[in-house]
Amino acid sequence: MAIDASLIEADANKQNSTPKEDWDAASIDPADAPRAVREYLETLDEAAFGAASEVQPKFTSHSDPASQWTAARKGPAFFSYSDNYLIDTDHGVIVDVEATRSIRQAEVGSTKTMLDRVKTRFDLHPQRLIADTAYGTGPMLGWLVDRKIAPHIPVFDKSGRSDGTWSRADFKWDAESDQYVCPEGQALKQFRRNYSDPNRGPSSEGRAKYRALKLTCQACPSKQKCCPNADARSITREEHEDARQVARDIAKTKQYDISMKLRKKVEMLFAHLKRILGLGRLRLRGPCGANDEFLLAATAQNLRKLAKIFPAPQQMRKA
Ligand code: SF4
Structure with missing residues:
Protein backbone atom coordinates (compact mmCIF):
# COMPACT_ATOMS: atom_id res chain seq x y z
CA MET A 1 0.00 0.00 0.00
CA ASP A 132 7.45 10.20 1.30
CA THR A 133 9.90 11.66 3.87
CA ALA A 134 7.13 13.39 5.85
CA TYR A 135 6.10 9.92 7.09
CA GLY A 136 9.68 8.87 7.90
CA THR A 137 9.78 10.07 11.53
CA GLY A 138 11.07 7.71 14.25
CA PRO A 139 7.70 7.17 16.00
CA MET A 140 5.92 6.45 12.68
CA LEU A 141 8.61 4.00 11.54
CA GLY A 142 8.59 2.37 15.00
CA TRP A 143 4.79 1.98 14.83
CA LEU A 144 5.01 0.31 11.39
CA VAL A 145 7.90 -2.00 12.28
CA ASP A 146 6.09 -3.10 15.48
CA ARG A 147 3.17 -4.17 13.26
CA LYS A 148 5.45 -6.02 10.84
CA ILE A 149 4.81 -3.53 8.02
CA ALA A 150 8.02 -2.85 6.09
CA PRO A 151 8.51 0.94 5.82
CA HIS A 152 9.45 1.83 2.24
CA ILE A 153 9.86 5.39 3.40
CA PRO A 154 12.88 7.74 3.30
CA VAL A 155 14.06 8.34 6.88
CA PHE A 156 13.38 11.83 8.23
CA ASP A 157 16.85 12.48 9.60
CA LYS A 158 18.31 15.77 10.79
CA SER A 159 21.60 14.28 11.97
CA GLY A 160 23.40 15.02 8.67
CA ARG A 161 26.12 17.69 8.87
CA SER A 162 26.71 20.44 6.33
CA ASP A 163 30.23 21.43 7.48
CA GLY A 164 31.92 18.34 6.00
CA THR A 165 32.54 16.64 9.36
CA TRP A 166 31.44 13.04 9.96
CA SER A 167 27.75 12.60 10.70
CA ARG A 168 26.03 9.83 12.69
CA ALA A 169 25.73 7.71 9.54
CA ASP A 170 29.56 7.41 9.45
CA PHE A 171 29.56 5.65 12.83
CA LYS A 172 28.74 1.95 13.07
CA TRP A 173 26.11 0.80 15.56
CA ASP A 174 27.08 -2.26 17.61
CA ALA A 175 23.84 -3.42 19.21
CA GLU A 176 25.44 -6.30 21.12
CA SER A 177 27.80 -4.02 23.03
CA ASP A 178 25.40 -1.05 23.11
CA GLN A 179 27.94 1.28 21.55
CA TYR A 180 28.87 3.17 18.37
CA VAL A 181 32.22 2.53 16.70
CA CYS A 182 33.84 5.55 15.06
CA PRO A 183 35.69 5.39 11.70
CA GLU A 184 38.96 5.15 13.69
CA GLY A 185 37.67 2.02 15.42
CA GLN A 186 37.12 3.60 18.86
CA ALA A 187 34.03 2.96 20.99
CA LEU A 188 31.47 5.62 21.93
CA LYS A 189 29.62 4.41 25.00
CA GLN A 190 26.65 5.56 26.99
CA PHE A 191 28.05 4.31 30.29
CA ARG A 192 31.62 3.49 31.22
CA ARG A 193 30.75 2.55 34.80
CA ASN A 194 27.72 0.92 36.40
CA TYR A 195 25.52 3.71 37.72
CA SER A 196 22.75 3.15 40.20
CA ASP A 197 21.23 6.56 39.31
CA PRO A 198 18.36 5.95 36.81
CA ASN A 199 18.57 9.60 35.66
CA ARG A 200 21.71 8.70 33.74
CA GLY A 201 19.72 6.58 31.26
CA PRO A 202 17.95 7.81 28.10
CA SER A 203 16.02 11.09 28.33
CA SER A 204 12.22 11.16 28.65
CA GLU A 205 12.02 11.43 24.83
CA GLY A 206 14.00 8.17 24.58
CA ARG A 207 17.25 9.84 23.44
CA ALA A 208 20.55 8.44 24.67
CA LYS A 209 23.96 10.06 24.38
CA TYR A 210 27.06 8.04 23.45
CA ARG A 211 30.49 9.57 24.09
CA ALA A 212 34.06 8.79 23.08
CA LEU A 213 36.86 9.16 25.61
CA LYS A 214 38.34 12.65 25.71
CA LEU A 215 41.93 11.28 25.82
CA THR A 216 41.34 9.13 22.72
CA CYS A 217 39.83 11.96 20.67
CA GLN A 218 42.55 14.42 21.68
CA ALA A 219 45.19 12.06 20.27
CA CYS A 220 43.16 11.10 17.17
CA PRO A 221 44.57 12.01 13.69
CA SER A 222 40.99 12.44 12.37
CA LYS A 223 39.81 14.87 15.04
CA GLN A 224 39.44 17.76 12.56
CA LYS A 225 37.16 15.60 10.41
CA CYS A 226 35.18 14.37 13.41
CA CYS A 227 34.80 16.94 16.21
CA PRO A 228 37.01 19.99 15.55
CA ASN A 229 35.21 22.17 18.12
CA ALA A 230 34.68 19.68 20.95
CA ASP A 231 36.98 17.88 23.37
CA ALA A 232 35.44 14.53 22.43
CA ARG A 233 32.83 13.25 19.99
CA SER A 234 29.32 12.45 21.16
CA ILE A 235 26.40 10.98 19.25
CA THR A 236 22.73 11.08 20.15
CA ARG A 237 20.74 7.92 19.54
CA GLU A 238 17.04 8.71 19.06
CA GLU A 239 14.17 6.55 20.19
CA HIS A 240 13.07 4.13 17.43
CA GLU A 241 16.60 4.12 15.99
CA ASP A 242 16.23 0.38 15.30
CA ALA A 243 13.15 1.07 13.17
CA ARG A 244 15.01 3.87 11.37
CA GLN A 245 17.79 1.41 10.59
CA VAL A 246 15.23 -1.05 9.18
CA ALA A 247 14.02 1.74 6.84
CA ARG A 248 17.61 2.68 5.91
CA ASP A 249 18.40 -0.96 5.05
CA ILE A 250 15.22 -1.26 2.94
CA ALA A 251 16.22 1.94 1.09
CA LYS A 252 19.28 0.09 -0.29
CA THR A 253 17.18 -2.64 -1.96
CA LYS A 254 15.89 -2.87 -5.55
CA GLN A 255 12.34 -3.31 -4.24
CA TYR A 256 12.63 0.14 -2.68
CA ASP A 257 13.41 1.69 -6.09
CA ILE A 258 10.28 0.02 -7.46
CA SER A 259 8.30 1.31 -4.45
CA MET A 260 9.38 4.89 -5.12
CA LYS A 261 7.95 4.55 -8.65
CA LEU A 262 4.74 3.00 -7.30
S1 SF4 B 1 37.89 12.08 17.19
FE1 SF4 B 1 37.34 10.46 18.61
S2 SF4 B 1 35.37 9.70 17.88
FE2 SF4 B 1 36.24 10.94 16.25
S3 SF4 B 1 37.29 9.47 14.92
FE3 SF4 B 1 38.81 10.21 16.40
S4 SF4 B 1 38.74 8.79 18.13
FE4 SF4 B 1 36.91 8.44 16.90
Whole structure:
Protein backbone atom coordinates (compact mmCIF):
# COMPACT_ATOMS: atom_id res chain seq x y z
CA MET A 1 0.00 0.00 0.00
CA ALA A 2 1.01 3.63 -0.43
CA ILE A 3 -0.10 6.74 1.42
CA ASP A 4 -0.03 10.47 0.70
CA ALA A 5 -1.94 13.68 1.38
CA SER A 6 -3.01 16.58 -0.78
CA LEU A 7 -4.25 20.05 0.11
CA ILE A 8 -7.76 20.97 -0.99
CA GLU A 9 -8.87 24.57 -0.56
CA ALA A 10 -11.62 25.09 2.03
CA ASP A 11 -14.69 27.23 1.44
CA ALA A 12 -13.24 30.04 3.57
CA ASN A 13 -11.65 33.44 2.93
CA LYS A 14 -9.06 35.49 4.75
CA GLN A 15 -11.37 38.53 4.84
CA ASN A 16 -13.65 36.53 7.11
CA SER A 17 -11.01 35.40 9.62
CA THR A 18 -9.29 36.42 12.86
CA PRO A 19 -5.53 36.55 13.64
CA LYS A 20 -4.37 34.17 16.39
CA GLU A 21 -3.88 36.97 18.96
CA ASP A 22 -7.60 37.80 18.84
CA TRP A 23 -9.04 34.28 18.40
CA ASP A 24 -10.86 32.97 21.47
CA ALA A 25 -12.60 29.63 20.91
CA ALA A 26 -13.90 29.65 24.50
CA SER A 27 -16.07 32.68 23.75
CA ILE A 28 -18.10 30.82 21.06
CA ASP A 29 -21.57 29.77 22.18
CA PRO A 30 -22.12 26.30 20.59
CA ALA A 31 -25.91 26.71 20.82
CA ASP A 32 -25.73 29.80 18.65
CA ALA A 33 -23.02 28.63 16.22
CA PRO A 34 -23.45 27.24 12.68
CA ARG A 35 -22.77 23.52 12.04
CA ALA A 36 -19.17 23.97 10.79
CA VAL A 37 -18.26 25.97 13.93
CA ARG A 38 -19.90 23.37 16.24
CA GLU A 39 -17.90 20.65 14.46
CA TYR A 40 -14.73 22.69 15.02
CA LEU A 41 -15.47 22.81 18.77
CA GLU A 42 -16.29 19.08 18.85
CA THR A 43 -13.01 18.12 17.11
CA LEU A 44 -10.68 20.32 19.19
CA ASP A 45 -9.46 17.24 21.11
CA GLU A 46 -9.17 14.96 18.07
CA ALA A 47 -5.72 13.95 16.82
CA ALA A 48 -6.66 14.70 13.20
CA PHE A 49 -7.77 18.26 14.05
CA GLY A 50 -7.37 20.43 17.17
CA ALA A 51 -5.04 18.11 19.10
CA ALA A 52 -2.69 17.54 16.14
CA SER A 53 -0.53 20.49 17.24
CA GLU A 54 -0.36 23.03 20.04
CA VAL A 55 0.80 25.68 17.59
CA GLN A 56 -2.04 28.07 16.90
CA PRO A 57 -2.69 28.82 13.23
CA LYS A 58 -1.86 32.37 12.10
CA PHE A 59 -5.48 32.98 11.09
CA THR A 60 -8.73 31.18 11.91
CA SER A 61 -11.71 31.33 9.59
CA HIS A 62 -15.08 32.37 11.05
CA SER A 63 -17.11 30.28 8.60
CA ASP A 64 -14.94 27.11 8.82
CA PRO A 65 -12.58 27.37 11.82
CA ALA A 66 -11.37 23.74 11.54
CA SER A 67 -9.75 24.49 8.16
CA GLN A 68 -6.02 25.24 8.31
CA TRP A 69 -4.38 28.49 7.20
CA THR A 70 -1.40 27.21 5.24
CA ALA A 71 1.33 28.37 2.87
CA ALA A 72 2.54 24.80 2.28
CA ARG A 73 2.23 25.17 -1.51
CA LYS A 74 4.90 27.89 -1.38
CA GLY A 75 2.49 30.34 -3.01
CA PRO A 76 -0.03 32.67 -1.32
CA ALA A 77 -1.48 31.13 1.88
CA PHE A 78 -5.09 29.88 1.98
CA PHE A 79 -7.50 27.87 4.16
CA SER A 80 -7.46 24.16 3.42
CA TYR A 81 -8.11 20.59 4.50
CA SER A 82 -5.84 17.65 3.72
CA ASP A 83 -7.22 14.73 1.74
CA ASN A 84 -5.37 11.55 2.82
CA TYR A 85 -5.42 8.47 0.58
CA LEU A 86 -4.31 4.94 1.39
CA ILE A 87 -4.10 2.96 -1.85
CA ASP A 88 -3.44 -0.55 -3.01
CA THR A 89 -0.46 -0.14 -5.34
CA ASP A 90 -1.22 -3.29 -7.38
CA HIS A 91 -4.41 -1.79 -8.80
CA GLY A 92 -4.42 1.88 -7.76
CA VAL A 93 -7.64 1.36 -5.78
CA ILE A 94 -8.19 3.74 -2.83
CA VAL A 95 -8.72 1.49 0.21
CA ASP A 96 -9.28 4.33 2.71
CA VAL A 97 -9.64 8.09 2.83
CA GLU A 98 -9.54 10.59 5.67
CA ALA A 99 -9.88 14.37 6.04
CA THR A 100 -7.44 16.06 8.42
CA ARG A 101 -5.98 19.45 9.23
CA SER A 102 -3.30 20.45 6.74
CA ILE A 103 -0.33 19.92 9.03
CA ARG A 104 2.20 17.11 8.92
CA GLN A 105 1.38 15.66 12.35
CA ALA A 106 -2.31 15.27 11.43
CA GLU A 107 -1.55 13.78 8.00
CA VAL A 108 0.97 11.32 9.44
CA GLY A 109 -1.46 10.49 12.28
CA SER A 110 -4.13 9.54 9.72
CA THR A 111 -1.83 6.68 8.58
CA LYS A 112 -2.46 4.86 11.83
CA THR A 113 -6.20 5.52 11.69
CA MET A 114 -6.51 4.24 8.13
CA LEU A 115 -4.27 1.17 8.54
CA ASP A 116 -6.19 0.15 11.67
CA ARG A 117 -9.51 0.73 9.89
CA VAL A 118 -8.69 -1.33 6.77
CA LYS A 119 -7.52 -4.13 9.07
CA THR A 120 -10.80 -4.08 11.01
CA ARG A 121 -13.13 -3.59 8.03
CA PHE A 122 -11.50 -5.55 5.23
CA ASP A 123 -8.91 -7.65 7.09
CA LEU A 124 -6.25 -6.01 4.92
CA HIS A 125 -2.74 -5.85 6.33
CA PRO A 126 -0.04 -4.56 3.95
CA GLN A 127 3.40 -6.16 3.79
CA ARG A 128 4.90 -2.77 3.07
CA LEU A 129 3.88 0.87 3.23
CA ILE A 130 5.22 3.36 0.68
CA ALA A 131 5.31 7.06 1.55
CA ASP A 132 7.45 10.20 1.30
CA THR A 133 9.90 11.66 3.87
CA ALA A 134 7.13 13.39 5.85
CA TYR A 135 6.10 9.92 7.09
CA GLY A 136 9.68 8.87 7.90
CA THR A 137 9.78 10.07 11.53
CA GLY A 138 11.07 7.71 14.25
CA PRO A 139 7.70 7.17 16.00
CA MET A 140 5.92 6.45 12.68
CA LEU A 141 8.61 4.00 11.54
CA GLY A 142 8.59 2.37 15.00
CA TRP A 143 4.79 1.98 14.83
CA LEU A 144 5.01 0.31 11.39
CA VAL A 145 7.90 -2.00 12.28
CA ASP A 146 6.09 -3.10 15.48
CA ARG A 147 3.17 -4.17 13.26
CA LYS A 148 5.45 -6.02 10.84
CA ILE A 149 4.81 -3.53 8.02
CA ALA A 150 8.02 -2.85 6.09
CA PRO A 151 8.51 0.94 5.82
CA HIS A 152 9.45 1.83 2.24
CA ILE A 153 9.86 5.39 3.40
CA PRO A 154 12.88 7.74 3.30
CA VAL A 155 14.06 8.34 6.88
CA PHE A 156 13.38 11.83 8.23
CA ASP A 157 16.85 12.48 9.60
CA LYS A 158 18.31 15.77 10.79
CA SER A 159 21.60 14.28 11.97
CA GLY A 160 23.40 15.02 8.67
CA ARG A 161 26.12 17.69 8.87
CA SER A 162 26.71 20.44 6.33
CA ASP A 163 30.23 21.43 7.48
CA GLY A 164 31.92 18.34 6.00
CA THR A 165 32.54 16.64 9.36
CA TRP A 166 31.44 13.04 9.96
CA SER A 167 27.75 12.60 10.70
CA ARG A 168 26.03 9.83 12.69
CA ALA A 169 25.73 7.71 9.54
CA ASP A 170 29.56 7.41 9.45
CA PHE A 171 29.56 5.65 12.83
CA LYS A 172 28.74 1.95 13.07
CA TRP A 173 26.11 0.80 15.56
CA ASP A 174 27.08 -2.26 17.61
CA ALA A 175 23.84 -3.42 19.21
CA GLU A 176 25.44 -6.30 21.12
CA SER A 177 27.80 -4.02 23.03
CA ASP A 178 25.40 -1.05 23.11
CA GLN A 179 27.94 1.28 21.55
CA TYR A 180 28.87 3.17 18.37
CA VAL A 181 32.22 2.53 16.70
CA CYS A 182 33.84 5.55 15.06
CA PRO A 183 35.69 5.39 11.70
CA GLU A 184 38.96 5.15 13.69
CA GLY A 185 37.67 2.02 15.42
CA GLN A 186 37.12 3.60 18.86
CA ALA A 187 34.03 2.96 20.99
CA LEU A 188 31.47 5.62 21.93
CA LYS A 189 29.62 4.41 25.00
CA GLN A 190 26.65 5.56 26.99
CA PHE A 191 28.05 4.31 30.29
CA ARG A 192 31.62 3.49 31.22
CA ARG A 193 30.75 2.55 34.80
CA ASN A 194 27.72 0.92 36.40
CA TYR A 195 25.52 3.71 37.72
CA SER A 196 22.75 3.15 40.20
CA ASP A 197 21.23 6.56 39.31
CA PRO A 198 18.36 5.95 36.81
CA ASN A 199 18.57 9.60 35.66
CA ARG A 200 21.71 8.70 33.74
CA GLY A 201 19.72 6.58 31.26
CA PRO A 202 17.95 7.81 28.10
CA SER A 203 16.02 11.09 28.33
CA SER A 204 12.22 11.16 28.65
CA GLU A 205 12.02 11.43 24.83
CA GLY A 206 14.00 8.17 24.58
CA ARG A 207 17.25 9.84 23.44
CA ALA A 208 20.55 8.44 24.67
CA LYS A 209 23.96 10.06 24.38
CA TYR A 210 27.06 8.04 23.45
CA ARG A 211 30.49 9.57 24.09
CA ALA A 212 34.06 8.79 23.08
CA LEU A 213 36.86 9.16 25.61
CA LYS A 214 38.34 12.65 25.71
CA LEU A 215 41.93 11.28 25.82
CA THR A 216 41.34 9.13 22.72
CA CYS A 217 39.83 11.96 20.67
CA GLN A 218 42.55 14.42 21.68
CA ALA A 219 45.19 12.06 20.27
CA CYS A 220 43.16 11.10 17.17
CA PRO A 221 44.57 12.01 13.69
CA SER A 222 40.99 12.44 12.37
CA LYS A 223 39.81 14.87 15.04
CA GLN A 224 39.44 17.76 12.56
CA LYS A 225 37.16 15.60 10.41
CA CYS A 226 35.18 14.37 13.41
CA CYS A 227 34.80 16.94 16.21
CA PRO A 228 37.01 19.99 15.55
CA ASN A 229 35.21 22.17 18.12
CA ALA A 230 34.68 19.68 20.95
CA ASP A 231 36.98 17.88 23.37
CA ALA A 232 35.44 14.53 22.43
CA ARG A 233 32.83 13.25 19.99
CA SER A 234 29.32 12.45 21.16
CA ILE A 235 26.40 10.98 19.25
CA THR A 236 22.73 11.08 20.15
CA ARG A 237 20.74 7.92 19.54
CA GLU A 238 17.04 8.71 19.06
CA GLU A 239 14.17 6.55 20.19
CA HIS A 240 13.07 4.13 17.43
CA GLU A 241 16.60 4.12 15.99
CA ASP A 242 16.23 0.38 15.30
CA ALA A 243 13.15 1.07 13.17
CA ARG A 244 15.01 3.87 11.37
CA GLN A 245 17.79 1.41 10.59
CA VAL A 246 15.23 -1.05 9.18
CA ALA A 247 14.02 1.74 6.84
CA ARG A 248 17.61 2.68 5.91
CA ASP A 249 18.40 -0.96 5.05
CA ILE A 250 15.22 -1.26 2.94
CA ALA A 251 16.22 1.94 1.09
CA LYS A 252 19.28 0.09 -0.29
CA THR A 253 17.18 -2.64 -1.96
CA LYS A 254 15.89 -2.87 -5.55
CA GLN A 255 12.34 -3.31 -4.24
CA TYR A 256 12.63 0.14 -2.68
CA ASP A 257 13.41 1.69 -6.09
CA ILE A 258 10.28 0.02 -7.46
CA SER A 259 8.30 1.31 -4.45
CA MET A 260 9.38 4.89 -5.12
CA LYS A 261 7.95 4.55 -8.65
CA LEU A 262 4.74 3.00 -7.30
CA ARG A 263 4.32 5.98 -4.96
CA LYS A 264 3.52 8.10 -8.02
CA LYS A 265 0.20 6.24 -8.26
CA VAL A 266 -1.16 8.20 -5.27
CA GLU A 267 0.05 11.48 -6.77
CA MET A 268 -1.68 10.58 -10.05
CA LEU A 269 -4.94 9.98 -8.19
CA PHE A 270 -4.71 13.44 -6.60
CA ALA A 271 -3.92 14.99 -10.00
CA HIS A 272 -6.99 13.21 -11.45
CA LEU A 273 -9.09 14.37 -8.48
CA LYS A 274 -8.21 18.01 -9.04
CA ARG A 275 -7.91 18.24 -12.84
CA ILE A 276 -10.56 15.79 -14.07
CA LEU A 277 -13.06 15.67 -11.18
CA GLY A 278 -12.42 19.37 -10.50
CA LEU A 279 -12.13 19.11 -6.71
CA GLY A 280 -9.84 22.12 -6.28
CA ARG A 281 -12.05 23.76 -3.65
CA LEU A 282 -14.54 22.26 -1.20
CA ARG A 283 -18.22 23.19 -1.30
CA LEU A 284 -19.09 21.81 2.15
CA ARG A 285 -17.69 23.21 5.39
CA GLY A 286 -16.43 21.64 8.61
CA PRO A 287 -14.53 18.35 9.16
CA CYS A 288 -17.64 16.26 8.31
CA GLY A 289 -18.26 18.27 5.12
CA ALA A 290 -14.63 17.76 4.03
CA ASN A 291 -14.78 14.05 4.92
CA ASP A 292 -18.03 13.58 2.94
CA GLU A 293 -16.66 15.29 -0.16
CA PHE A 294 -13.36 13.40 -0.01
CA LEU A 295 -15.17 10.08 0.48
CA LEU A 296 -17.57 10.70 -2.43
CA ALA A 297 -14.75 11.78 -4.74
CA ALA A 298 -12.65 8.71 -3.78
CA THR A 299 -15.70 6.48 -4.39
CA ALA A 300 -16.11 7.99 -7.88
CA GLN A 301 -12.42 7.40 -8.60
CA ASN A 302 -12.68 3.80 -7.37
CA LEU A 303 -15.79 3.07 -9.47
CA ARG A 304 -13.96 4.32 -12.54
CA LYS A 305 -10.94 2.17 -11.68
CA LEU A 306 -12.99 -0.95 -10.87
CA ALA A 307 -14.91 -0.60 -14.14
CA LYS A 308 -11.55 -0.85 -15.92
CA ILE A 309 -10.37 -3.81 -13.83
CA PHE A 310 -13.67 -5.70 -14.14
CA PRO A 311 -15.28 -4.62 -17.45
CA ALA A 312 -19.00 -5.39 -17.83
CA PRO A 313 -19.61 -8.66 -19.74
CA GLN A 314 -20.40 -8.11 -23.43
CA GLN A 315 -24.11 -8.52 -24.23
CA MET A 316 -24.60 -11.20 -26.93
CA ARG A 317 -26.94 -10.01 -29.71
CA LYS A 318 -29.82 -12.31 -30.42
CA ALA A 319 -29.91 -13.56 -33.99
S1 SF4 B 1 37.89 12.08 17.19
FE1 SF4 B 1 37.34 10.46 18.61
S2 SF4 B 1 35.37 9.70 17.88
FE2 SF4 B 1 36.24 10.94 16.25
S3 SF4 B 1 37.29 9.47 14.92
FE3 SF4 B 1 38.81 10.21 16.40
S4 SF4 B 1 38.74 8.79 18.13
FE4 SF4 B 1 36.91 8.44 16.90
